Structures are given as structure tokens and as C-alpha cells.
Amino acid sequence: MENEVKLLSGAMVTLALATATLVVVPYLQLSDVQPSDGLKAYTSAQIRGREQYIKNGCVYCHTQQPRSQSQAPDFKRGWGRASVASDYFYDSPHLLGTMRTGPDLFNIGARQPSADWNLGHLYQPRAYVPGSIMPSYPYMFEVKDKAEPGDKVVSLPPSYAPPGQVVVARPEALDLVEYLLGLDHTYPVPGAAAAAQ
């Protein structure tokens, strides 16, 4: 090869092809996707909670994309039906995830609807799930001698509670739990039955 113009234009054409197939065509195809019926827009607390989810890198261990029943037992594990593009209408950035070091969270709000459970689990996952390797998030909580008015006290199993003190959730923990509880995509979507096959 002697011609750098040919080299670089060839290289750019191949990249343009890749960009067209993986970015531009999906962009065109998906740009008119409407939100699923039953999908609610995030509240401001949930958006703040979603920020916490991003900040603390939850996405590196948890997916938000249950697979179809024909491929994997995600549904049987209670993670929900296979997701479709319209379920992600309000998601920016997307948080599909690539690892299941922990379980899928696309329907965690339906599976664990208790705010207390979720708060306590963030404070010390091993208090609720023995053998869990999820990090604990003590920096989202405050340990106080006495709760003040307006404080959200976390109810922990006695052996994990600091003796004589109370654990109070900081706003970031409350927002994050608000977001997690909102993760409920159990409403039916058209074609879901077909997708499940």
C-alpha cells in the first residue's frame, strides 16, 4: 500500500459502516418509541436516587434487563418479563448493565417493596442476605445517640445495630431507596407474550 489517502479513507468508510449499523440505524429505528402504557415518569426524588445509583456504580454489578423465558430463568427468579425498548423511555443515561454479580433490579420495587428492608440492606447487606458480597454503604447513614425529629431511623436486626445508638438514613440513602422502589415494570406490554416464547 503506497497511498495514505486511500488508507485513511478506507479506514473511515469501515468505521462509518459500523457507526451506521450500531448507532445511526438504531437511532432512527428507536427514535419514535413511545413509553409503555403503565410506565410512570420518575419523580424528582427518584431522579435524585437514580443519580446515587450512578454515582456509586450500582450498574457494575446489577443489570436492568431481564432476559426472555426462552433464554434464561430470569422470570422464574422473580426478575420480571423480558424488557422492551419502550420500558426505557425515561432512562438517560441507560443503566442496562453487563454484570450480575448481584441480581437484576428491573423489578426490585415489586420484589422488595419495603423501604425499611432496602434501607437496612444498603447499610449492611449481610444482615439480610448471608453470604452477600455487596458492599455496605455506611457513608449514606449517620450513627447517632438519639434520633431527632424528622430522622428516618433504620430498623436493623438487633445483632447488626450499633449498641445503644440509632442508625439514621441520610437523604442520599432515602432518594436511592425511593428510586429502587420505583423500579417496577410488572405492567404488561404488547408482544411480551410473544417475546417470552
Place this chain on the structure above:
Amino acid sequence: MNTITILLLTFTLSVTGLFIFIWSLRKNLFDDNPAAANIIFSEGEIGKVEEPAATRSQRDAMQKAVDSTHSQAGDPARGERYRTELAERIQADRSTAFVSFVFLSCAVVWLIFASSAGLVSSIKLHEPDFLTSQAWLTFGRLRTLHLNSVAYGWAPMAAFGVAIWTLPRLLKTPLMGGRFAILGCMLWNAAIIAGLGSVAVGISDGLEWLEIPWQIDILLVVGGALIALPLVFTLQNRRVEHLYVSIWYMGAALFWFPVLFLVGNMPGVHFGVEQATMNWWFGHNVLGLYYTPIALASVYYFLPKIIGRPIQSYNLSLLGFWALAFFYGQVGGHHLIGGPVPGWLITLSIVQSMMMIVPVLAFSVNQHLTMRGHFKTLFYSPTLRFIVLGGMMYTLSSVQGSFEALRSINTVTHFTHFTVAHAHLGLYGFFSLVMFGAIYFVMPRVMDWEWPYPGLIALHFWLVVVGFGIYFIGLSIGGWLQGIAMLDATVPFIDSVRLTIPYLQSRTVGGAIMTLGHLVFAFHFISMALRYGPSRIGPALFHKPAAPIAAPAGA
């Protein structure tokens, strides 16, 4: 027509187009040993080893191993031409010395930082209550610091350092506009520090591989453009007719990366699931169209150079390059198999993933045939050991990757540590090992100084090989078992977590040994930069005592 038919037709058409294109680039396609493959050698240099990282006795032994396969033809007229060419090369080397040194030093710093972040992250996966009191030390952030300091720190700094050093040699002209590269390097490093700082305090764009906030990305783009400028100037001033294989890879990679980075970080454009396809278009192409080509370019240059023998088949390398350019770009969708994305996109990516076997085989066969009869040199040449092993890891990781894209295998391995092991086989086993080798070759020329403690090179090699072996084998087994457990609805999810613990621990052990290897490497690098150890005695290029042509010092 249904989607599959359209896909199939488009695919056939484009592959045909690709081959016509390759054919058009090459007159005399079926030549046995085209001159273009010899462009990296000066007159009379074929059959002579070049290995600046070796000690004198290692080099003598290497030369002996090579001599047994070559017959030397004596021609006095060559001497003069040869001397001129070597003088040119010295000029090229001098022009890049400082610039390469700056880049490689930054690379070493980021390597140590990235290894430490990776090691602590690894420990956290089996000791979840280790270092949890500070937000910036939580797994989700530290892991991201590890990834970003490898992806934007160690890897590009090493790649730029090696590319800037190699290109002027290949173009037989001094580097033009090196100051732009230095300025670019400073901006780039400032951007990484700012970017990692943002991630540590929790400001992140939230996309894997694209976490650094887009405002900081502007700095990276400007820095990257400044680094690319001298390469464009140098290319314009070239004194060679043929563009050697390494130039295709490096040139293309240095143009591909900015496009990838710009499209990937464009704020406010991408949405929902489309953002996910873009995310993996970027994530995979940064590996496939940036790190991989730079490392392949290094193998294509250093391997023949060290053993003094042109690559076996120029045509295979041409095929390998264009097939990589064409197929690699479209494989990213395999990260979303089973996800809520259009089905045709997944199918396309799986097909292209399998097609990647073509360029990989082209490279592997070429490397093997070039090395054939020269494997003995691996005993003596530190650089070659890293580079040849790295090249083999390329074959292994790419073939593994192609098969991992198949639905049947992907269903097991997707979402597991198996993928993490695979990613490290590519970026560490292949890319980083090749970069280590290249740095061992480049630095003596850059510093005009020998590696002070040759034993440390061997120690570095064995530490990272053993460490990575433990890392990769352990994590692959653990990941596979994890995937099998997750697919069995009767096994509780937590069991798929518990069973990985011993393998995660083995990863920490392997990672710690690798980090130790990097510390040895960094210590050696610093000793060299401070000019410890013996000073260079005589020329490093030829070590046959009765060599008829005296090479100028430092060639």
C-alpha cells in the same frame, strides 16, 4: 423481504466490496516477498538481530540462532547506503526520544495507579466490608477508577509513546512538530486527573467506558488532536514509498479513536436503548479499533526487527488489516444479546464476531510463519518474549471472543466474571504484554542507556505471566460456574455468588503478583531514567565482533 434476507444480502455485498478494495490496493497480489515487507530494514540488515533490551551475551546467542538460518551475502557497495540509512534512523530516533520518554513515563505512572485500584477492587469483591467508610473507596467507584486509568491512562499513553517513536522510523524522517504532542500529552493527563477525580467524588456520565464527564472530554479531544498533529506532519514528510503494515494500523487507529470518542461523548444526543447500542459500539471499538491496532502494529514492527527477518506474508497482513477494519467495528452488539434491542442488530454483531476469525487467523499464521525456525531467540530476547506471548494471547482472546458471541455460549457467560477474564485476556494478555515488550525495546534507544538490571526484565516477565495465568484461569472457571448456576432456576441466586468466592480470591492473588511485576517494571524504568547501572559500551545494533560494517553508536 425479511430482515434476515436483507442482512444476508448486505453482508455478502460488503464482503465482496471489501475484497475488491483489498485487491485494488495491491498490485501483484500474489508476489512472494514484496519489497514493502522489507521497508523496515536498512540495506544488509536482514538477518541481523536488533534487540536493545538484551545483554551482550544474550544478543550474541540470538544472532547465532538467527545466523543458522540465513546465509550472508557480502557486497561492499551496500556499506555506504547502509551507513546513510542508519544515520537517518538515528536522526529519527533522536527526534522522538524526549516525546516518547514523556509519554512512556506517564504510562508507567498510570499503570501503577490502575493496578492498585484494580487490586483493591478485587479484594472488595470477596471482603465486602473492606474500606467501605469512604464514598470514593466504594467498589462502584474504585472499579471505575481502575477501568478509566487503564483505558485512558496506561493504554493510550503507552500506545502514543510507542507509536510516536515507531512512525518516524518507518517513514525514515524525523518527527515533525513534537512540541504539539508534548502539549497534547499535558492536556490529556490533566483531563484524566480531572476525570478520575470526578468519578471519585461521584460525578459521572454513567455509561461504562464513558464515565468521564463530557465537559472534561473536550480537554481529552483537544489533547488527542494535538498528539495526532505531529503524526500527520511526519506522514506528509515521509521519505519512503511503501507504507509499512504498522503504519496502516497506527494511522487508522489514530484517526478512528477521535471519531469514536466524539460520537460516544456527544451530550444530549443518545437516548434509552439506542444509548446502549452506542455504548457498546464505543466500548468494543475502543478495544478493537484503537488498542488492538496499535499493539498489532507493534508486533508487526518489533517482531521482524528483532529477529532480522521480514514478515512472512505481506498479503496476509493486508487481508488481516482490512478484515479487522471491516468486521471489528460491528461486533459491539454482542454485549447486548438477550437485551431489549432490535434483533437484527444482535444477529449482525454475532455474524461479524465470527468473521473476526479471518483477520485473527491471518495475523496468527503470519506471526507463526515469521517466527518459524527462530523460536530459539525467545530464550535470549526479553522484548521478543513479551511480544510473541502477547501475539499469542491476541489469537486466544479473539477466538474466545468470537465464540463468546454465539448465543449458546453467551447465554452462560454474559453477566458473569467470565467476561471480565476475557476482557483482561485482550487488554492485558495481549495489549499490555506487547506494550511491555515494545517499551523494553524503545527505552534503550530513547535514553541511549542500557537497561541497568537485565534480571529484573526476566523477573517482571515471570511475575506478570504467572500472576495473569492465575487471574485468568481462576476467573474463567469461576465465571463459567457462576453462569451455569444462574441458568438453573432451582439454584438460589445467592449460590451463584457464593461459589465464585474462591475464584475471586484467586483473582486477588493473581492480581497481586501482577501488581508486584508492575512495581518491578516501574522501579527498573525509574532506575533507567536516572541512569543507574552500566553505561552503553559501543553500538547496540551489531554484536558480531568481526562485523564488516561499523554502525554509528546508538543506531
